[in-house]
Amino acid sequence: MNRMVKSVFKRMTKKAVSVMKDKDQMQEISVESLKKGALYKGRKGMDDMWVDVKTFSRLVQEVRKGRYRDISKKSVILIVGALLYFVSPIDAVPDLLAGIGLLDDVAVIGFVAGQLKNELEKFREWETGVKI
Template sequence: MKKNTIGNYFNKMKEKANDVLESSSKTGELVTNAENKTSQTDKQGLRELGEQVKALVRLVKSYKRGDYRNISKKSMVLIVASLLYFVSPIDAVPDFLIGVGLLDDATVLAFLFKTLSSEIAAFQTWEKTEEDSYIKPAP
């Protein structure tokens, strides 16, 4: 019998991630769910976790729109799998356990940020450059 470990749940999410990434409606649903759940992270004192998720959501949105493609498909699948893990209420540590329910989510996201740090940093640099180059209309 398989143990309910973070790795086992994450592997299930990786199996679903490619399908989600290929479907605009599924990607949109994932993005919405991730954005909604970030409000929980702020309430539980995990603001940095919420900020990381928001950065990943922006990356997924930019990738789906075709604005940003300087990232491998394999990395995008890992990002989507991490977001799927984050939004899933039932994983290695169920989210309804106040105080500890988001700890496994934070672990998965910390692993992702460590593994893909250069690609995520490159996106954030690109994002900042895009933001700085946007000419705001006069008031």
């Protein structure tokens, strides 16, 4: 990620700390990320991002409801920060810039998914009851 993207993502992770204290805001971020992600479903190069956004959203919902607890607070902050970045109309590269506007969103979602690969696998195993 470039410096500007990192800077905006850092602001979003700081905001994520306050969002996590409000279950309604967690719900809203989860739903908004699914709505935005669905707009790009099936677009070339967006499949992995869509899978990660859906996983992040489900994980946030389960944490919000108190049903999933086998994850660090820091990891949840990164996930909520990534979703905030994703849904924000004001990020490092505005989504309105045709062709490149989503590249930073893809980079942030992919970065967090890569950093939390093991945590996400544990969540999917918990969710499905199937060892991955």
